Amino acid sequence: MPGGHGDNAPMLSVPRMFCAPRRPPARSWVARCWRRSILASATLLLVACQASSHGAAPAPGSLRIATWNLQWLLNPADSAALIRNCVPEGASPGTRRRHLPCSAIAAADRSGEDLRALAVYAGRLNADVVALQEVDGAAVAARVFPGYEFCFTGSAAVQNNGFAIRRGLRHRCGSDVQGLSLDGRLRRGAELILYPDTPDEIRLLGVHLKSGCGRRTLDDPRDACQTLARQVVELERWIDAQAAAPRPFVVLGDFNRQLLDDSGPARNEAGDPRSLWAEIDDADPPESDLTDAASGERFENCTPFQRFSGYIDHIVLSRTLATRRRPGGFGRVTFDVQDASRRKLSDHCPVWVDLLVGN
Secondary structure (H helix, E strand, O other), rough: OOOOOHHHHHHHHOOOOOOOOOOOOOOOHHHHHHHHHHHHHHHHHHHHHHHHHHOOOOOOEEEEEEEEEEEEOOOOHHHHHHOOEOOOOOOOOOOOOOOOEEHHHHHHHHHHHHHHHHHHHHHHHOOEEEEEEOOOOHHHHHHHHOEEEEEEEEOOOOEEEEEEEOOOEEEEEOOOHHHHOOOOOOOOOEEEOOOOOOOOOOOEEEEEEOOOOOOOOEOOOOOHHHHHHHHHHHHHHHHHHHHEEEEEEEEOOOOOOHHHOOOOOOOOOOOOOOHHHHHOOOOHHHHHOEEEEOOOOOOOOOOOOOOOOOEEEEEEOOOHHHEEEEEEEEOOOOOOOHHHHOOOOOOOOOOEEEEEEEO
């Protein structure tokens, strides 16, 4: 799915240290120059690693929630048959419930080494819960997130929505939010319940919304915007149900839209949805007074090769959860330049937020 957002720190080159004495250097001078070179190299290497990881461990008493679109993630053995029978652009898949567009072959044709590289970044992310998009179920997700349990929607499509949950974290898989699929044409919403049946219960909805209407208003006549507008109605219905309960909730995933740039009234003069953010952030009921975790944060691309200008992967917090954000607890795990050059990772990288939990 085009439009991944994140950033990678540019690769830092270790400076060569030139010493140009007028006569052959003494051994002590050579030793000093060598030590300085080693120290400079080590310092820059440390800075490069810190700048590229952006995945510090969650602080004690924090719950780290993240979202990551993994761009056509399939097991290599499963992708081979789909690639052989891919669907050309403009053609219909017919009755096939599982199919791969030919345009997705480059992304979907991954090796075991590619999956292991993704697992390294999942380790850096170190999240308790990750909303996943474009993942072909739990079997391949377990190769990227060892030590996690999974909740995926019941859709048979290759691009599925779900959650990875750190083993031991109390949870229950919720019901598919099928309204978001618009009668099965698009992706269902994935629901997860953390700390179910306790006063600390939190509901999470993982989404992957329609692409093609990233900056236009929802009342734009283009098909993509009209479709997204219909999804927004279903999204608002889920949000209002949680807020009316009332219970804390999170909506997170690939919105395919720069929500922080959404402006203007929720509806146009005809009463049709116009602004996605204004439509869902109406504080009615009060718990639906929403906060985008990326608000006020610096935007980063996943690699230096990307030129996006804002996030389309979002973590949207209800009123109660917005008050529980750990100060400084927002970030993105970006890709090292070498990995981005030689491995098939994703056009998105993870975004995370830390929430304070417990007493």
